[in-house]
Amino acid sequence: MAGAPSTDSEALRRRAGRVQSQRGTEEPPLIKWTLIAIALLFSAVFLLLPLVNVFAQAFSKGLPAYWNSLTEPDSRSAIRLTLIVAAISVPLNVLFGVAAAWAIAKFEFRGKSLLTTLIDLPFSVSPVVAGLMFILLFGLQGYFGKWLDAHDLKIIFAIPGIVLATVFVTFPFVARELIPVMQATGTEQEQAALTLGANAWQTFWHVTLPSVKWGLIYGIILCNARAMGEFGAVSVVSGHITGQTDTMPLRVEKLYNDYQGAAAFAVASLLALLALLTLGIKTFLEWRQARAYELAQRAVEELS
């Protein structure tokens, strides 16, 4: 791309060449439209219908019934618990993600790739196994069970256990989004700030954080979506006490097993809305990034 300045005639010629050559690199219309039809059918069955069905079933008994299933005490307590758990576990993982990204992206040390692999580890552990691990540590039969019981502390079948399980399954989200972004921004700007007399905290707050802001937001929304929607790990440690340790996904299961389909879908519809909101923000961030990249490239082209 670099080098010779492209004149208008040259660009035209190139475009003409592209139109001609595409004949050789395109499928016959029949194959093309068959592939599109398969793709559309596949995404209709596996993407669109499941989504539309959630809302159709949620409202199948009318708006008042929908509202009632969301506002009855047990569902309200499930919504509250889900918000509490996310409000504790997401900030914890953000704090960790920022610290880990700073250490990994800005410094060189031995064992860095091992550390990155270990951070990703929770993604490859089955959520049920994750829940089991915390039972083995803090349950009555577990390593610390006797001690906790003697001091009247409850972790398993209580909120702390739910938070721990959630923190485990959402552990890598923020760190793995931040590390590449922080690596890409390098260390020169921080060096400059420090040379100009800024202290460490000022450097981080005014220089590092603004430059990784969007990556951080991206990590947070993914982490939050998983934290609010986690089922397997939370199900194992929660104890399923209605009105106390049921999160929204657990409430969905309980209503479904009680043959209250519409109510289950009503609670599920809130989680589906959360998923749509997450997707919306994600798409916006990606669009923003693509545009910034395009603008930067155009600026480079104009300079050269």
Add this chain to the structure above:
Amino acid sequence: MAKRKFNALPGFGLTMGFTLFYLSAIVLIPIAGLFLKSLEISWHDFWRLATTERALAAYKLTFGASLVAALANAAFGTILAWVLVRYEFSGKRFIDGLVDFPFALPTAVAGLTLANLFAENGWLGQWLVPLGFRGAFTPLGVVIALTFVGMPFAVRTLQPVLENLEREVEEAAATLGASRIRTFFSIIAPTLLPAVTTGFALAFARAVGEYGSIVFISGNIRYQTEIAPQLIVEQLEEYNYPGAVALAVVLMVSSFVMLYVINWLENWSGRYQN
């Protein structure tokens, strides 16, 4: 030079210390706890607990259904990625945005809505069940749920590779007289293969550990639709901790093996990207 520059930044000790502490507390100690617990079981008992008839049926379903679902994703996910990258049609951007939906949707909601769709009176079930295609409370239902949760991995792994594919190579092949089919099998397919395989492996790994979506659609019938994570939950409810630990260790070791394979595959597919 580079080394000295890095040392000028503050906070390495603090952030590294916190990272290691938090990683140990949340991830490493719990995992070590699981393996330590399994050491308390004798080899003989471990083998017996990990290979009961019910456990073998559960592994067979878990790995078998994951395999079928990952293959379905490799096939349909590839077509979907191809169509999204290469063709123009209305609604394309909408579908492209929706591909991540299974990733963002809580698994419990996925299981709930899929079970309802494929049930006898559901939108799809009312047409499919009379044709003998039972999606709810059957092993097929497990495959459906696993295909749903694994799909974004297959599509999103392949998409960037397809976007970076150089059209010039295909043009050269066409100029040299290759038919489109020949070009596809000799030029395009070998380039895509590593990414398709990686997507397949990611979807498979995700499927093996999946629990939330399956409890709704499978019906959890012993020996028939009971997956390995579900069996762990059952053992826990019966306070059979050694049984749960043995199964969990089997699942954990298999996911470590898959993690290793995926890392290797990603290096392999990285060959073609610069």
